[in-house]
Amino acid sequence: MMKKFTINSYDKQFNLKEFKPDDTAELSKQDIKKEYDKLQEKFIELQEVFYASKKYGLLIILQGMDCSGKDGTVKKVLTGVSPNGFNVENFKAPTPEELGRDYLWRTHNKTPMKGDITVFNRSYYEDVLVTRVHKDIDDETAFSRFREINEFEKYLVNNNTIVLKFFLNISKEFQQRKLENRLESPEKNWKFSEADLKERKFWDKYQECYSDVLSNCSTKEAPWYVIPADHRWFRDYIVLKTIVKTIEELDLEYPLIEGNIQELIQELKKN
Structure with missing residues (x-):
């Protein structure tokens, strides 16, 4: 089932219209409940050995339109995760210092150390998305950056950083319902920004730019x-399943303690 949502063909043109945001693979929330609970337990176990082994870093990138559920994915999927070795980095509009550097500088600085899991809530892909939508860069620059990003990610992987990239795919109708809910529910007003309405006007252009990202930066x-995200429970299930499967395949083990165990126990008893 995971292959259904994986884009593993480089330089083949994809269109987001080919992917259904409301897809659930003919499953119901009840169908996956037991497996989901087991996946959460397994992830907690795996994170401990991942942190202890210090062999790899894991970078999880979450991209999507406003209301796609990036914050919710972190909250729901990573429930129970140990704060040791876990970080979430949010990338907003760049500061003057960041603008004075190359566009990868501020994100490279936040990539995980070995043993750590870091989530990028938005990422360096903003520099080929929002910048392109608002014509801060031209198409030639964007496609040049696609190649640079591919090389950057290859560099990270070659240095034992695993890169998992999730595009949370929602429909325009779903986004409208979420924005209306933010306006109509006093306890959710704080989530609403007029900028959301402004960006919504560029929906079609964003879809086009995301399609180019998927086509040129999936290696x-x-x-x-591409995660169907109109149904939150299915979004969480597929993301969690992908993370667990990825860490399981690393064949990690706890590091051996230095010294003779029995001698250390006897020394401890003396004190």
């Missing part, structure tokens, strides 16, 4: 996963 080293 063997760092493929994109």
Whole structure:
């Protein structure tokens, strides 16, 4: 089933219209409940050995339109995760210092150390999305950056950083319902920004730019996963399942303690 949502062909033109935001693979929330609970338990176990082994870093990239559920994915999928070795980085509009550097500088600085799991809530892909939509860069620059990003991710992978990239795919109708809910529910007013309405006007252009990202920046080293996100429970299930499967395949083990165990126990008893 995971192959259905994986883009693993480089330089093949994809269109987001080919992917259904409301897809659930003919499953119901009840169908996956037991497996989901087991996946959460497994992830907590795996994170501990991942942190202890210090062999790899894991970078999880979450991209999507406003209301696609990037914050919710972190909250729901990573429930129970140990704060040791876990970080979430949010990337907003760049500061003057960041604008004075190359566009990858501020994100490279936040990539995970070995043993750590870091989530990028938005990422360096903003520099080929929002910048392109608002014509801060031209198409030639964008496609040049696609190649640079591919090389950057290859560099990370070659240095034992695993890169998991999730595009949370929602429909325009779903986004409208979420924005209306933010306006109509006093406890959710704080989530609403007039900028959301402004960006919504560029929906079609964003879809076009995301399609180019998926077509040009999904590589063997760092493929994109297009996650149907109109149904939150299915979004969480597929993301969690992908993370668990990825860590399981690393065949990690706890590091051996230095010294003779029995001698250390006897020394401890003396004190």
